[in-house]
Amino acid sequence: MKLTRLIMSAVAMATVIVAARCTPMQSQAKPDGGTSAVIDRPVLESVHPDSVMLPSGGIAQVVLTGTGFIPGPPGRNTVHFNGAVFRSVAASADGRRIVFNIPDVISRGGGAPPSSLSAGSYSISVETDSGTSDGLTVRVYR
Numbered sequence: 001m002k003l004t005r006l007i008m009s010a011v012a013m014a015t016v017i018v019a020a021r022c023t024p025m026q027s028q029a030k031p032d033g034g035t036s037a038v039i040d041r042p043v044l045e046s047v048h049p050d051s052v053m054l055p056s057g058g059i060a061q062v063v064l065t066g067t068g069f070i071p072g073p074p075g076r077n078t079v080h081f082n083g084a085v086f087r088s089v090a091a092s093a094d095g096r097r098i099v100f101n102i103p104d105v106i107s108r109g110g111g112a113p114p115s116s117l118s119a120g121s122y123s124i125s126v127e128t129d130s131g132t133s134d135g136l137t138v139r140v141y142r
Helices: 002-022
Strands: 043-048 051-053 059-067 072-081 084-091 097-103 120-128 136-141
Touching (some): 043 120, 043 136, 059 120, 072 097, 084 097
Parallel strands (some): 051 136
Antiparallel strands (some): 043 059, 059 097, 072 084, 120 136
């Protein structure tokens, strides 16, 4: 009888531990009265404009809107565009907007020479310490 109770207690305890690990964390109050939120991976909701005219030798500016970006300067967000990686990109103070400049010439690293961006559709996404957003499409015209 005691062995059965001991086994049942161990199973109940294991169930509680597993359930606690699987339960999503909520914002918790800090001692100063604020909250500390658990941040999920960023979500990219829109790119505006989603079509841009890119002049030769110039840039085209787009605004990325979403949630979960790391706010403020210095930038701690990474923007992925056309296989290129742009690090240390700043976001708005509320972590919902990034102003990103699409360059005419992109370096893909690895010793490959920089190349001019052709007209076409390109994926853009945002990465933070919490993960990478799904990509949205930007159309570039020349």
